[in-house]
Amino acid sequence: MSDVAKKSRIQFLPTGSSLHKLSALLTLGLLIFVFSFTSPAFFSVNNGLTILLQTSVIGLLAIGMTMVIITGGIDLSVGSVLALAGVVAGLLIKAGLPVFPAMVLGTFAGALCGFVNGLVVTKMRITPFVTTLGMMLVARGIALQLTGAAPISRLGEAFGTLGNGSFFRIVEMQANGFPKVVFPGIPYPAVLLLVMAVLGAFLLKKRQIGRHIFSVGSNEEAARLSGVNVDRTKIWAYTASGALAGLAGMVLMSRLVTVQPNEGVMYELDAIAASVIGGASLMGGVGSISGSMIGAFIIGVLRNGLNMAGTSAFIQMIIIGVVVIGAVYIDQIRNRN
């Protein structure tokens, strides 16, 4: 008994999805292994860092998405909110605001969209699917209307720092006068993703709000009867998702050094796929940030590996679609046992 208790104390919470997480991790390893053979350039430091950079946007979206999915909801608006947040930041910079406060306000605009989602879901009692579908159109419409559907460019070099900068970048001058990149550095977006993922996992596992998110998703009525403020918990989750979508927008637009109001279409589906592959249940009550990060990287590695192997974008869609269905199927088998 005592060693059983000790063993179960290590895995921290009630998700019971450690098995699923392990299989997802094995899948990730398998993918990396296979792609190493299909393309010689795949298994290299440079490409690894590229994958980190490419996955950070989906990863950021997946953190917020996971929280919303655990409450039993869904957020279809993150792709559009990402674009709107970018547009807000871009317009503010054009209006003369420095880059950093503009980005903060852009992220805040994302949070505001999420907050409205939360209000509509809880106070107007409209299902999350319909609410966030509406927000998806509204946010995209505002982003296109504000910009006339044209990209905002010439935002200055500082705007590109977040998306293109990196830590520990080592460049040395060669004898012939050309610089040689010894180590391309760890991209800022990857570090930001790590910080946000750790923060998200901490909130979910160690704080009351996280416990309430699980309670609400597991049994909303029970949570309400136990004195959990269900509405506040849901609003919190949607706001977090919106804020992270805004932050992801900053990263993406900064990487392009241009604000594209039609960026991020269908990103919500990648984020949902990442969460579900990582073991989150669309019925609510189950999920984890670590799992969703593995899910995000499975999608990132799949995209990158297939690209490097020369697979067309259309085939990639088919493969990722099949992977999502497979992941949900495995989840169902797990639940049946």
Next chain:
Amino acid sequence: MLNTSTSDAPLVKMVDIHKQFGGVHAVEDVSIDLYPGEVVGVLGHNGAGKSCLMRILSGAMTPTSGDIYVNGDPAQLNSPQDARNYGIETIYQTLALANHLDAPANLFMGRELKTRFGNLDEPRMLDEATKALRQLNPNFKNLRDPVVRLSGGQRQVIAIARAIYFQAKVLIMDEPTAALGPSETAMVSDLIVKLKSEGIGIFLISHDMHDVFELCDRVMVMNKGKNVGAFDINDVNKDDILSLIIKGTLPDGWRPRGDNQ
């Protein structure tokens, strides 16, 4: 009628409670009170309004009209949290457990223990939960399993422990033994007797006449949302109560039976 009462104010007094859903009167002008160390049975067939009345007292539902007094003072019970703050705890028939969470998480749901830094205090919650659950069932194991994997009896024990751990003064038990086997039912009966001796007042909703006559001091029968009779348990027998539940009236020629005993 209130021969078990003391001179103290009742723990809870509900006066002229009325609850209306559209044109349906779920509860009509029902009054009821509860004194320390007393078990009051709330009886009636399904849809008679007894669960509705108890939900009003547990703060899960607000009455259309009527007053509630706790320890003699008027109380507003607008949420389950309000009721809990007054020491009114409820064991719901559905148990109201979050299936994906473990026993400690369920026990402390909505009232999580925290460390100095505001983080969840998992070790202390596990510790306290272990103590609280073992008190009711010494064989309680698998505390860290999601409660969906536990047996009906274990789930019931968690629901009961959740109510009594926080020093309830008033306990509402909605069919606490409906899902239980014989030995677990006996455990719940013993527990009710023990809680009663500690001065806790209990509203017991039950369909089991054996339980009602063994445990209750008083009974109130509801029929179609109305209070059709409130009696000292010694003044009625099983047939009287069944007649009240089904017809809403006492058998013809009924006299208080307490005198005969």
